Amino acid sequence: MYGVKQLFVPATVKEALEWLHQNPQAKVIAGGTDLLLKMRNQAMREVVLVSLHKLKELEGIEILPDGTLRIGAMVTFTQVNRSSLVREKLPFLAEAAVTMGGPQIQNVATIGGNLCNGAVSADSAPSLLALEARLVLENREGTREVSLEDFYLGPGRVDLKEDELLTAIKIPLPRHNKWGGYYYKYSMRRAMDISTLGCAVVCAVEAGGQVSQARIALGTAAPTPIRCRQAEALVAGRFLSPDLLIRIGETAAGEAKPRSSWRASKEFRLELIKELTARTLVQAYQNAGGEYRDEN
Amino acid sequence: MKHQYVGKTVPRVDAVSKVTGKARFVADFQMPGMLYGKVLRSPVAHARIKRIDTGKAKALPGVKAVITWEDVPRIPYCTAGHPYPDSSRRDTYILDNKVRFMGDAVAAVAAETREIAEDALKLIEVEYEELPVLVSPEEALAEGAVEIHEGTKNICGQHQFAQGDVEAGFAASDYVLEEEFRTPIITHCSLETHVSLTYLDENDRLVVITSTQVPFNLRRIMSQALEMNMKQIRVIKPHVGGGFGGKAEVVQEPLNAVLTLKTGKPVLLEYTREEEMVAGRTRHSTVIKLKTGVTKEGRMLAQSMKIISNTGAYAGHGHAVVYSIGSHFAVHYPVPHFSFEGISVYTNIPVASAMRSYGASQLNFAMESHMDNLARKLNMDPLEFRRLNAIKEGEKDPMGYFVNNSYGLAECLAKGEELSNWKTKRETFAAAGANQKRKKGIGMACYCYETTAYCGAEEMSAAIIRMNEDGTAVLYLGSAEIGQGNDTVMAQIVAEEVGIGLEDIHVIGVDTDVCPYDIGAYASRQLYMCGMAVKKAAVKCREMIVDFAAQLFDTIPANLEVRQGWICDKLSGNRLITVKETVWKAHYNMDRPRTFVAEAYHGAKCNPLSYGAVFAEVEVDTGTGKVDIIKLWSIHDCGKVVNPQLAEGQVHGGVLMGMGFGLSEQLLIDPQTGRTYNNNLLDYKMATMMDIPELEVAFVETSEPSGAYGNKSLGEPPCISVAPAIRNAVLNATGVEFNEAPLTPERVLLKLKKAVNG
Numbered sequence A: 001m002y003g004v005k006q007l008f009v010p011a012t013v014k015e016a017l018e019w020l021h022q023n024p025q026a027k028v029i030a031g032g033t034d035l036l037l038k039m040r041n042q043a044m045r046e047v048v049l050v051s052l053h054k055l056k057e058l059e060g061i062e063i064l065p066d067g068t069l070r071i072g073a074m075v076t077f078t079q080v081n082r083s084s085l086v087r088e089k090l091p092f093l094a095e096a097a098v099t100m101g102g103p104q105i106q107n108v109a110t111i112g113g114n115l116c117n118g119a120v121s122a123d124s125a126p127s128l129l130a131l132e133a134r135l136v137l138e139n140r141e142g143t144r145e146v147s148l149e150d151f152y153l154g155p156g157r158v159d160l161k162e163d164e165l166l167t168a169i170k171i172p173l174p175r176h177n178k179w180g181g182y183y184y185k186y187s188m189r190r191a192m193d194i195s196t197l198g199c200a201v202v203c204a205v206e207a208g209g210q211v212s213q214a215r216i217a218l219g220t221a222a223p224t225p226i227r228c229r230q231a232e233a234l235v236a237g238r239f240l241s242p243d244l245l246i247r248i249g250e251t252a253a254g255e256a257k258p259r260s261s262w263r264a265s266k267e268f269r270l271e272l273i274k275e276l277t278a279r280t281l282v283q284a285y286q287n288a289g290g291e292y293r294d295e296n
Numbered sequence B: 001m002k003h004q005y006v007g008k009t010v011p012r013v014d015a016v017s018k019v020t021g022k023a024r025f026v027a028d029f030q031m032p033g034m035l036y037g038k039v040l041r042s043p044v045a046h047a048r049i050k051r052i053d054t055g056k057a058k059a060l061p062g063v064k065a066v067i068t069w070e071d072v073p074r075i076p077y078c079t080a081g082h083p084y085p086d087s088s089r090r091d092t093y094i095l096d097n098k099v100r101f102m103g104d105a106v107a108a109v110a111a112e113t114r115e116i117a118e119d120a121l122k123l124i125e126v127e128y129e130e131l132p133v134l135v136s137p138e139e140a141l142a143e144g145a146v147e148i149h150e151g152t153k154n155i156c157g158q159h160q161f162a163q164g165d166v167e168a169g170f171a172a173s174d175y176v177l178e179e180e181f182r183t184p185i186i187t188h189c190s191l192e193t194h195v196s197l198t199y200l201d202e203n204d205r206l207v208v209i210t211s212t213q214v215p216f217n218l219r220r221i222m223s224q225a226l227e228m229n230m231k232q233i234r235v236i237k238p239h240v241g242g243g244f245g246g247k248a249e250v251v252q253e254p255l256n257a258v259l260t261l262k263t264g265k266p267v268l269l270e271y272t273r274e275e276e277m278v279a280g281r282t283r284h285s286t287v288i289k290l291k292t293g294v295t296k297e298g299r300m301l302a303q304s305m306k307i308i309s310n311t312g313a314y315a316g317h318g319h320a321v322v323y324s325i326g327s328h329f330a331v332h333y334p335v336p337h338f339s340f341e342g343i344s345v346y347t348n349i350p351v352a353s354a355m356r357s358y359g360a361s362q363l364n365f366a367m368e369s370h371m372d373n374l375a376r377k378l379n380m381d382p383l384e385f386r387r388l389n390a391i392k393e394g395e396k397d398p399m400g401y402f403v404n405n406s407y408g409l410a411e412c413l414a415k416g417e418e419l420s421n422w423k424t425k426r427e428t429f430a431a432a433g434a435n436q437k438r439k440k441g442i443g444m445a446c447y448c449y450e451t452t453a454y455c456g457a458e459e460m461s462a463a464i465i466r467m468n469e470d471g472t473a474v475l476y477l478g479s480a481e482i483g484q485g486n487d488t489v490m491a492q493i494v495a496e497e498v499g500i501g502l503e504d505i506h507v508i509g510v511d512t513d514v515c516p517y518d519i520g521a522y523a524s525r526q527l528y529m530c531g532m533a534v535k536k537a538a539v540k541c542r543e544m545i546v547d548f549a550a551q552l553f554d555t556i557p558a559n560l561e562v563r564q565g566w567i568c569d570k571l572s573g574n575r576l577i578t579v580k581e582t583v584w585k586a587h588y589n590m591d592r593p594r595t596f597v598a599e600a601y602h603g604a605k606c607n608p609l610s611y612g613a614v615f616a617e618v619e620v621d622t623g624t625g626k627v628d629i630i631k632l633w634s635i636h637d638c639g640k641v642v643n644p645q646l647a648e649g650q651v652h653g654g655v656l657m658g659m660g661f662g663l664s665e666q667l668l669i670d671p672q673t674g675r676t677y678n679n680n681l682l683d684y685k686m687a688t689m690m691d692i693p694e695l696e697v698a699f700v701e702t703s704e705p706s707g708a709y710g711n712k713s714l715g716e717p718p719c720i721s722v723a724p725a726i727r728n729a730v731l732n733a734t735g736v737e738f739n740e741a742p743l744t745p746e747r748v749l750l751k752l753k754k755a756v757n758g
């Protein structure tokens, strides 16, 4: 049914990279929740698989000496959600993790697979973009780091070479003492659904209540997940107000490039971008300790 | 009378085997040498097949048969699983030289593995001569449109009727409202897809193990499609993973049978989910025009309805669904003047056919939305407006299809009003202010619905009870358990009437070799029809046993009665002997040995109405278009409830189905190519566990005089009024009329924006 030709289960990253180098046509399998679907739909046949399941180096969540949070590529969404480190340092990310799929999927789907798959609807992408996460990519020749933003090349395309592995995601922790984040997943169902729109905002708040800085990211709003820098610029140093929120939403909508499909029209998606960018910003602001009375 | 089993929640007879995974569904049957069937599906929506070359496919190692239209009997048959005569058109061949929708069967393969069968499909070469693709009824009915089925002008069926003088009625009205409503293509989403296993037994009889709601009609239709007599065919229905009308039909069994006949081998043909959602069955999408005349005081005087139903590429149950809509149309709100026009149209889309409520969901969405729109224009409370116009106790069906001898509608409305706190909420929600982004609303809808298939089809059920020597029993049913609890309630009836325990009864259903005839699991008829047959058989059985006991005790049967498993002396109440011991003594008896086997049938020329109402409280997010259901109240008059837990379960499932219809589900078709966009459960938005709202179920127990225990229908009704109740709650919340289902966030948001921006 799945047409697996060969399965290789390396014990170390080194072994995996060597093998990938020798077998560039091989496919990496992590949780398999994207890959197996493609195989079942016969988008691929006679597949040679390299499993990452035994690679201890790809597991775990820790704080590195330079203060960044490292999440191994094989960490599952459930693990992100349950990690006390994530809950303490990035509570909104822990919550965002369980907006994807359902419990069964969260238990096997990895954060690395979510990013490498390159889907514009990937639920981890907006939050990680807003956090300015960087990806650690390795092949036999060495290691490189790219920002998540640069990793996305186009629809379904990522900057990942055939012989490369994503080994970890590095997240610089926000240094501001009053900061907060929020991820708003908008989908038709409460579980087992892809997002029609995903919006993440990380924002820092001054003692006086102004937003000192906000980072706004959208999923399923353009060919790849995007940052909305113009909207971000608009909010920096400002107090939130109904007027500002409307302008933020409109600016974000201007930066996005949604398209019409049978799943949703462009008109609808633009309305959602306007509404949800503003809502997410307010929520992130409140999570940062900011006080804003929302008329809703 | 006090019952021991009837009216009680008892564990399902299949509970343990199901939760332990031992219950066998079709695909669990494995046979030595079994092959796997696969169907080649058309990549175009409308075409003649000019050439098929199966040479390469046949040459693939492991392939045992490849069949095309040239290999099957050229006999058109009707796929609708009703009794003879066919209720719909004979327009289907097992395989044809024309394809009529994208996904239509072109050829079939039987091979040693699924993978080989799939590979073989790719090796079949087909040349198509493409024809214009007609997706909408408008296109199909246009002058000069190409005919999908020759000689039909793309009309699958058409009828009209009227009473009084509808135009005069409109003229006499103070106010006339005419509106159009649209309903989407819905699909059943049974957990188990269409699947059958066919093989030849040692006498070369064709055995069909299949997931069906209609074992006997399936056998009859197969005997016609394959030109075999019924003795040559044995149909076995094992556990079935849901049907909802999609399996009240002969969808793929004849094709599988040909694979078996060609190879002589068992063949398993199991649809994938993606295949099921294109090549299974759907609920008809409809366009419904309603026009109603009312007096200033809100009394309805005249009503007309015109419906266009899109039946897709083949009739399936086709126009029979529109007949059913017509029959329910005039009875819910009887008016002196009414008229109805219905047409079912062939198009190049997946086949629409029977689905839970058989047209009533479409009718009810239109009618109950229309009622709220009318009430709004009249400035009346929608509940009061219904009270004024709905069918009353004792009132006759103007068309005479249904009987109204047990009436609970008024009480359902009253109960819903009270439980939902209707009056207060109508006032407070309206007063809450227009500026809120999240708006609350409360709405309701109600229905009346059939209990049998009469007089659309003959009505008959039968049952056989055979007492084992030790007083346990086997119950043979023709009526199909498909998950709804049929076997359990029938066993409850046997236990009740014969005087043995529920655990003493083994149910066999359905095997056409041993079980008695039944027309099938549809029309919400089983407990009413088969329940009565089982009761009759059980009473016969008890009488035979009492008869024998009377001989044992040298008395006459009239002096005895059965109480709680004992045969007692009627006068003194003294327990004489248990039922079971009596049966034992009869079987092992030198003097007058005897058996107890009772058969009974029940034929009815009667169709009682069930009633119900749904109340819905919602919150509409006007910024995102989302409709959140805060709570639903689902209230039903299904006569007496025979098993409360099963009844409530039936309501839960129906409510979710109705909720999907109202808010999220729709099969989407590319208007140009006829391709189905969302034939998978990711893109077809059926609710998940997380989407289930708070739900309160209540029953208004009337007593139906013609039911075995006062019972009437509950199988289909719970899905009927949910969508319009939600829709009416949204109207209450936003003041915007949504006349097309489902109320997807996109539809809601864009229309709300338009309403605000003008």
Ligand SMILES: Cc1cc2nc3c(=O)[nH]c(=O)nc-3n(C[C@H](O)[C@H](O)[C@H](O)COP(=O)(O)OP(=O)(O)OC[C@H]3O[C@@H](n4cnc5c(N)ncnc54)[C@H](O)[C@@H]3O)c2cc1C
Pocket (backbone or CB within 6 Å): A027, A028, A029, A030, A031, A032, A033, A034, A035, A036, A037, A052, A073, A074, A099, A100, A101, A102, A105, A108, A109, A110, A111, A112, A113, A114, A115, A116, A117, A121, A122, A123, A124, A160, A164, A165, A166, A167, A192, A193, A194, A195
């Ligand atoms: C029922 C269901 C629901 C879903 N719901 C959601 C949802 O709500 N939101 C969402 O975002 N996604 C959803 N998905 C998609 C999927 O589960 C996620 O994208 C998931 O994170 C993929 O991770 P995985 O470990 O299963 O990846 P896999 O399927 O194993 O791999 C995905 C791709 O990434 C590559 N890859 C994986 N790991 C690495 C690595 N370390 N280095 C290099 N390449 C790698 C693989 O070769 C493959 O191309 C759903 C899937 C299913 C089946």
